[in-house]
Amino acid sequence: MSWQEEIDDLERRRRLALELGGPDKVERHHNAGKLTVRERIAGLADPGSFEEFGSIAGFPQYDEHGRLAAFTPSNVICGRATLGGRAIFLTGDDFTVRGGASDGGLKDKFGFAETQARRWRTPLVRLVDGTGGGGSVKQLEIIGRTYLPDVRDFTEVLGALSEVPVVALGLGSVAGMGAARVCASHYSMMVRGTSQLFAAGPPVVARTGQELTKEELGGSGIHARNGTIDDEVQSEAEAFERARRFLSYLPNSVHELAGRTECADDPERGDEALLGAVPREARKVYKMRPIVESVVDRESWFEMGRGWGKSVITGLARLDGWPVAVLASDPYHYGGAWTVDACRKAIRLVDLAQTFQLPVVHLVDIPGFLIGKDAEASGIMRYGTQALTAIRQATVPWCAIMVRKAFGMAALAQRNGSPAFMRYAWPSAQWGSLPIAGGVQAAYRAQIEAAPDPDACRAEIEQRLEALQSPLRTAESFGVEEIIDPRQTRRYLCRFANLAAPLREPGKPAFGYRP
Structure with missing residues (x-):
């Protein structure tokens, strides 16, 4: 007497579940250039590690x-696995069954991985390929009524953000709740050509008079440039690899601290190229990314959000093995001036650092907030003030490297409110309430207009004031902590990372993470 009959019945059901929506729908899914949900799980997780619930x-x-x-089968597949040897929970939509909509699944299963990730304090990965909400008005006939959307449906999704690292991959046409599940993450991606994201899809939008394809309405090229998602990738395999790398910099939850990895890169390493990295001519641009890559551990730089808010560069890296968040300016875009999108992007990085206790390194070259009619119309001072507030509210250890400019209100972004703060300046640094070139015309207007040669008069005044702008003058009065040789920047940053490491304190942040 045994239970073999029941085990056989169980295995039969499992075999049926493995067929997903059936051979025809799986073939159609493959023909659209997409992997099935089970193929995605196999491609993401460590081999043989997935345990399904x-x-x-x-x-x-x-x-x-x-x-x-x-x-x-339910069109939500969830379970636990390992990623690079670390335990995670993951959840994936099966588009071959009712387009991945939750009305083709089971409500309790829809939020299972979100809840379990919080309970077991492990990272969460979402493989999103469906609406995740009602899915179809046909459901109304099935249940015989409509319903009022309830915030409880989204509570676990939002709650996870303040406790565990969350990565979301938009892997198909995602709308409504599905789109929100992509955005409600610490790091999100879409695949070029096969992923689209919208509040409502083309058939609904068509009722407003706009006839658009899915790609025209919400392709990855649109959302990687407006900040709805963090990055656009070329394939699902690339998305899986970037998910692994992102999580490698973070702890399992806010109740732990991100660990140190073995570092083969000399923390005292210098770089001769940094001595001439910044041009003497203030109007000439230079490349910031090679500077970032030079000062962090080799091959540790992981940039996020390159397609949007382009005057700000954000990402994760390591210093002497310690994970840090990196904020830097890109003078190739608006001279490094912070736009509305740059402010949003900076807030996103700083909130991530604050949530998971990552020290911040800021390579500063900020001529100010973007100015002009269009900038004012965009609400730059509102978003600029929000960015300054988020930075000042952050309490993680912070190190600023004054690379070049720091002017106006935006220059306050150089540092946060932490007492664990260090600041070093390169000889190329310039700072003040206003850049001299623009300030001279306002402050000396009468003198310049009365001069026989106004242009020569302006040039003479600018030359005189530029001598006073030398960072050495500021250092003489201890207005900046130290002027350093740019070639030694890595040495100072690695020392900062080692000093910052024991100051980090695990625990829930004072306020919830804001996606």
């Missing part, structure tokens, strides 16, 4: 004798 959850049909006649 709810493997036979779904919608059975029984014959008149009570025997299983047909079975449609």
